[in-house]
Amino acid sequence: MLSSGFGAFAAGSPAEPHSMAVESITLPKVIKRGVPKYPHRPLTKEEEGWVFLSFFVDTDGKPYEIDVSDASGSPGFQTAAIQALKRTRFEPATYNGKKIDHEYRMQYTFEIMGKDNLFRDSFKRRFYEVVEAISRKEKNKAENELEVLQGLRKTLHEDAMYWTAKYYFDQSWGSISDQLLSIGRALGHDKSRRYMNTKLHQQLLWAKLNLQLQERKYVSALNTLDRFEDLDGVEEALRQQAAKYKRSIEDLKSSAKIISVEGTIAQNNQWRHELIRNRFSVVDVEGNINEFDLICQRNRLRFKYEPELDYTFDGASGTCGVSVRGDPGTTFTLIQL
Numbered sequence: 001m002l003s004s005g006f007g008a009f010a011a012g013s014p015a016e017p018h019s020m021a022v023e024s025i026t027l028p029k030v031i032k033r034g035v036p037k038y039p040h041r042p043l044t045k046e047e048e049g050w051v052f053l054s055f056f057v058d059t060d061g062k063p064y065e066i067d068v069s070d071a072s073g074s075p076g077f078q079t080a081a082i083q084a085l086k087r088t089r090f091e092p093a094t095y096n097g098k099k100i101d102h103e104y105r106m107q108y109t110f111e112i113m114g115k116d117n118l119f120r121d122s123f124k125r126r127f128y129e130v131v132e133a134i135s136r137k138e139k140n141k142a143e144n145e146l147e148v149l150q151g152l153r154k155t156l157h158e159d160a161m162y163w164t165a166k167y168y169f170d171q172s173w174g175s176i177s178d179q180l181l182s183i184g185r186a187l188g189h190d191k192s193r194r195y196m197n198t199k200l201h202q203q204l205l206w207a208k209l210n211l212q213l214q215e216r217k218y219v220s221a222l223n224t225l226d227r228f229e230d231l232d233g234v235e236e237a238l239r240q241q242a243a244k245y246k247r248s249i250e251d252l253k254s255s256a257k258i259i260s261v262e263g264t265i266a267q268n269n270q271w272r273h274e275l276i277r278n279r280f281s282v283v284d285v286e287g288n289i290n291e292f293d294l295i296c297q298r299n300r301l302r303f304k305y306e307p308e309l310d311y312t313f314d315g316a317s318g319t320c321g322v323s324v325r326g327d328p329g330t331t332f333t334l335i336q337l
Contacts, residue, residue: 026094028057028104034087039076048156049073050109051081052189059099061090081108103297118157130165160195183208216261218249219274259336267328274321277336281310287330293323
């Protein structure tokens with residue numbers, strides 16, 4: 001049995017049931033915000049972008065294990081965001097009154113205020129050329145036009161429309177993972193900001209939801225459903241369908257049905273998936289898996305992969321995601337029990 005301070009363990013059978021007091025959790029709060037400095041090169045070129053950071057806040061209120069979860073625009077934005085976060089201080093999270101380390105996420109948006117021309121004619125013309133090439137199934141032309149479009153983007157609006165065009169391309173020639181990456185960047189991570197018209201935003205959000213359901217990314221799907229509920233002007237039939245999806249996910253989570261998803265380790269030597277249950281196993285491995293990195297809201301644990309074991313973590317850890325690490329190209333099936 002493998003154990004840690006936050007109750008994660010690996011075993012061939014589930015843990016004995018036990019009683020637990022009602023949990024009381026207070027999340028971290030920003031008490032001193034580090035303001036990012038706009039990088040000089042993007043500023044002189046009037047380029048905008050955003051950076052989404054994931055990290056832990058320790059019991060002294062300091063961020064650590066900072067990871068760029070996603071970003072769009074100049075690489076200089078990532079450096080500026082990380083530097084700003086390092087200067088940020090938090091009121092630490094508490095669990096039943098005791099200070100604890102806790103996962104947290106922040107988005108940094110780099111935007112030049114007062115700009116009028118947010119979607120330039122030159123960019124707009126090229127965008128429609130890409131869409132036309134895709135509709136005619138002219139892959140080579142669409143690829144070339146996309147490359148040009150990528151170099152033209154400056155504003156957050158143009159960045160969102162570039163990733164929209166990339167999503168259209170991926171619909172024809174990419175994988176579901178490619179589509180999810182592109183559509184996620186088109187929509188961004190800040191649900192209070194939109195860089196496209198309302199109808200397109202709604203269409204893309206619904207498409208993202210269906211892709212997440214196909215990939216059995218149920219935690220992400222629930223987050224997308226929460227964003228969808230905040231939209232105005234959604235037809236009642238669509239709202240009812242969204243509510244039905246949400247109920248189905250919640251029912252699946254509490255059911256005895258096994259949830260399985262196929263995984264392939266990428267060139268960066270890892271594959272990630274959010275867990276909707278607290279017990280999982282990995283089977284049908286073709287290749288080499290070295291270890292798991294279990295990243296939870298209130299702690300993190302890295303441990304060696306042991307074939308034919310299932311792994312369970314207790315409720316005190318909060319929701320968790322797992323990173324499967326090993327050789328690129330390794331395939332397997334992750335099952336949630």
